[in-house]
Amino acid sequence: MELRAYIARRLLLLIPVLFGVTVFIFAITMFFSPTERATLYVTSPQGMRDLPSIIEQYGLDRPFFVQYGTWLNQVFHGNLGWSNVVSMPVGRAIFHYLPATLELAIFATPIIILTGIFFGSRAAAHKDKPVDHATRVVAILGWSLPTFWLGLLLMMIFYGYFRGLLPPGRLSSAMEIMVTSGDFIRYTRINTLDAILNLNGPVLLDALRHLILPVITISTVNVAFIMRLMRSSMLESLGKGYILTARAKGVQEKLVISKHARRNALIPVITVSGYLFAALAGGAVITETIFSFKGMGWWASQSALRLDISSVLGFALFMAVMFVLVNLVVDILYTRVDPRVRLGGGVQ
Amino acid sequence: MKDLIKIRDLAVRFYTYEGIVYAIDDLDLEIRQGETLGIVGETGSGKTMTALAILRLIPYPGKIESGSILFFDKSIDQELELLKLRDDRMRSIRGNRISMVFQEPGAALNPVYTIGDQISEVFLLHRRRELAQRAKQRLDSLLSDGNGLAAGVKRPFWGWQRRIYDKIAKESHAFEPRLLGRLPLFRRLLWRMGYEAKLLTVDMLKDVEIPDAARVAVQYPHQLSGGMKQRAVIAMALACSPELLIADEPTTSLDVTIQAQMLELFRRIKVDKGASILFITHNLGVASEVCDRVAVMYAGRLCEVAPVGEMFVHPLHPYTKALLNAVPMPGKKLETIPGVLADALNPPPGCRFHPRCPSAMPICGQERAKLKEVSKDHMVACHLY
Numbered sequence: 001m002e003l004r005a006y007i008a009r010r011l012l013l014l015i016p017v018l019f020g021v022t023v024f025i026f027a028i029t030m031f032f033s034p035t036e037r038a039t040l041y042v043t044s045p046q047g048m049r050d051l052p053s054i055i056e057q058y059g060l061d062r063p064f065f066v067q068y069g070t071w072l073n074q075v076f077h078g079n080l081g082w083s084n085v086v087s088m089p090v091g092r093a094i095f096h097y098l099p100a101t102l103e104l105a106i107f108a109t110p111i112i113i114l115t116g117i118f119f120g121s122r123a124a125a126h127k128d129k130p131v132d133h134a135t136r137v138v139a140i141l142g143w144s145l146p147t148f149w150l151g152l153l154l155m156m157i158f159y160g161y162f163r164g165l166l167p168p169g170r171l172s173s174a175m176e177i178m179v180t181s182g183d184f185i186r187y188t189r190i191n192t193l194d195a196i197l198n199l200n201g202p203v204l205l206d207a208l209r210h211l212i213l214p215v216i217t218i219s220t221v222n223v224a225f226i227m228r229l230m231r232s233s234m235l236e237s238l239g240k241g242y243i244l245t246a247r248a249k250g251v252q253e254k255l256v257i258s259k260h261a262r263r264n265a266l267i268p269v270i271t272v273s274g275y276l277f278a279a280l281a282g283g284a285v286i287t288e289t290i291f292s293f294k295g296m297g298w299w300a301s302q303s304a305l306r307l308d309i310s311s312v313l314g315f316a317l318f319m320a321v322m323f324v325l326v327n328l329v330v331d332i333l334y335t336r337v338d339p340r341v342r343l344g345g346g347v348q
Numbered sequence: 349m350k351d352l353i354k355i356r357d358l359a360v361r362f363y364t365y366e367g368i369v370y371a372i373d374d375l376d377l378e379i380r381q382g383e384t385l386g387i388v389g390e391t392g393s394g395k396t397m398t399a400l401a402i403l404r405l406i407p408y409p410g411k412i413e414s415g416s417i418l419f420f421d422k423s424i425d426q427e428l429e430l431l432k433l434r435d436d437r438m439r440s441i442r443g444n445r446i447s448m449v450f451q452e453p454g455a456a457l458n459p460v461y462t463i464g465d466q467i468s469e470v471f472l473l474h475r476r477r478e479l480a481q482r483a484k485q486r487l488d489s490l491l492s493d494g495n496g497l498a499a500g501v502k503r504p505f506w507g508w509q510r511r512i513y514d515k516i517a518k519e520s521h522a523f524e525p526r527l528l529g530r531l532p533l534f535r536r537l538l539w540r541m542g543y544e545a546k547l548l549t550v551d552m553l554k555d556v557e558i559p560d561a562a563r564v565a566v567q568y569p570h571q572l573s574g575g576m577k578q579r580a581v582i583a584m585a586l587a588c589s590p591e592l593l594i595a596d597e598p599t600t601s602l603d604v605t606i607q608a609q610m611l612e613l614f615r616r617i618k619v620d621k622g623a624s625i626l627f628i629t630h631n632l633g634v635a636s637e638v639c640d641r642v643a644v645m646y647a648g649r650l651c652e653v654a655p656v657g658e659m660f661v662h663p664l665h666p667y668t669k670a671l672l673n674a675v676p677m678p679g680k681k682l683e684t685i686p687g688v689l690a691d692a693l694n695p696p697p698g699c700r701f702h703p704r705c706p707s708a709m710p711i712c713g714q715e716r717a718k719l720k721e722v723s724k725d726h727m728v729a730c731h732l733y
Contacts, residue, residue: 127408242455244407248405248447250442250474251473337460340570
């Protein structure tokens with residue numbers, strides 16, 4: 001099986017990637033002196049006296065590779081360290097915060113990609129016509145709106161002005177209680193999915209109600225990017241010889257666009273879409289913070305702000321795995337769209 | 349016999365930011381039935397634009413400004429004004445009655461579809477009724493021959509399919525099949541038409557001398573050589589036995605041995621199919637090989653039209669003479685035409701060739717020479733005659 005061998009090879013590639021990423025981040029933390037790093041574990045002025053013993057206990061003054069080796073050894077034993085920010089092990093923190101982020105990403109990515117492709121190809125098909133200009137203006141507007149401003153504005157309107165129509169958070173408190181009760185099985189911790197699996201209508205509706213604003217915020221900013229990429233890629237494809245051939249064959253203009261041009265234009269969009277999903281799965285810091293939709297982004301930013309090194313390392317590990325996996329999926333998708341790409345061989 | 353295509357006073361202009369480009373200026377030309385007409389000229393002389401104008405595919409920002417292109421429709425014994433035809437009528441002519449082969453076979457084929465898909469698309473566009481008829485016949489034989497349990501189970505389904513294909517065969521856009529074609533999954537129930545189209549495609553590929561046609565049909569363009577690709581493109585253009593085949597420098601991007609094979613193929617097409625061919629080339633040798641008549645274009649205007657023998661033996665227009673003189677020959681010093689091609693944005697007044705013409709007269713810079721017949725079938729636009 002060609003495909004299976006290819007996937008195996010790509011997964012093996014994870015090892016050097018993860019090694020590089022962790023060494024790099026670990027090395028950055030070494031710019032802090034052992035004392036500075038030890039103070040992170042101190043909670044009161046009296047505790048300052050314990051600094052030498054903390055350094056001694058965690059081996060903070062030992063050579064870089066020894067410290068890295070210790071950490072790596074712990075990782076192999078399934079221990080990613082303790083996340084000070086949220087007071088739980090890093091591994092658990094990832095599983096705790098990932099579902100919220102994934103939920104956002106799962107809802108936002110298709111919206112972003114589909115609207116981006118749709119409007120992008122329309123704009124290209126009607127180049128320099130009103131549709132094109134309108135799309136471009138909207139795209140630039142969305143792209144240049146600061147996320148925090150858009151988020152706050154939406155919140156002001158739909159939570160403030162409309163008296164709590166679309167509230168922040170992931171669930172309203174009544175539903176939160178229902179979800180945490182014994183009757184509701186949390187299969188994935190992705191509320192919408194769990195609600196569907198539990199056949200629970202109210203929870204589903206409530207979860208969706210909380211999702212609308214953050215998804216709109218993320219989408220508005222990112223749609224512009226896909227749209228413009230799709231437009232330029234589509235324009236390039238529309239200028240190719242095979243489009244003229246298709247027209248000379250008597251193909252309807254609608255099919256020229258949707259069959260002959262779009263499939264070729266999709267190739268660069270697939271690459272970017274993959275990275276978009278990976279980036280969104282890494283958390284949208286500002287959006288998550290504004291809508292108190294606590295996910296990976298929120299956790300990672302808090303950890304970084306409070307110099308929670310083990311959390312940051314855990315997050316970096318997670319992101320690296322994520323990107324490699326997404327890359328793999330993108331490469332496999334390529335072969336479905338472009339017959340010139342063969343697995344492992346590249347474009348002929 | 350009526351001319352297949354009659355172009356009168358055709359003007360094509362491009363409205364660019366720098367100004368108006370006069371790509372084709374008052375062109376009069378006819379293509380007779382069953383002949384191969386060559387158009388020769390330098391790059392930018394408007395050869396390709398003439399071809400695209402016939403198909404009404406002038407790219408943006410170009411526009412057909414005025415003129416008429418009459419297409420003689422044998423089946424109704426009437427001349428159609430292509431420039432005034434409704435868009436859907438025009439589409440039913442493209443690829444069906446008039447088709448085109450482009451210069452770069454690599455660029456002309458869509459890289460993400462198989463050769464078979466791309467050729468059968470032509471059949472599916474223009475030969476729906478015929479395909480449905482064939483599918484119906486196949487179902488008929490299935491219904492009469494099919495024995496055993498499997499056939500018994502499928503029989504009602506085959507009957508239903510036969511009814512649908514019958515409807516398409518009678519009226520290619522009947523309501524029921526059209527509805528079926530719109531529905532995402534049900535669309536697949538009409539697969540038999542695609543299958544018949546594939547069979548026709550393989551025949552077509554064999555017809556243009558592609559070895560192993562069935563295998564080539566499922567291959568993608570990048571898996572074929574340049575010559576094979578060009579053959580596939582020609583097969584695509586010939587699929588619906590067009591009355592006019594426009595070949596836009598079909599041999600330019602191929603090596604010489606493949607070129608010779610390709611010219612042989614064009615000659616055979618003309619004899620076998622009785623199609624007229626509009627052969628665009630800048631290679632005079634190629635033109636002399638395949639064409640019956642040759643038209644010489646310069647900067648969007650016609651200089652001279654003559655039967656091929658006449659043109660090469662008694663060229664009249666100074667530009668034609670210069671072109672023939674510039675053909676490289678062993679043992680002869682390479683001649684060039686002095687000057688550069690007329691600027692299409694600001695064409696010189698009068699005859700566009702006069703700044704480069706060795707026998708220019710004062711009148712050449714003031715007045716444009718009309719195309720006039722100097723001997724039988726030999727037309728020239730020059731003040732000398």
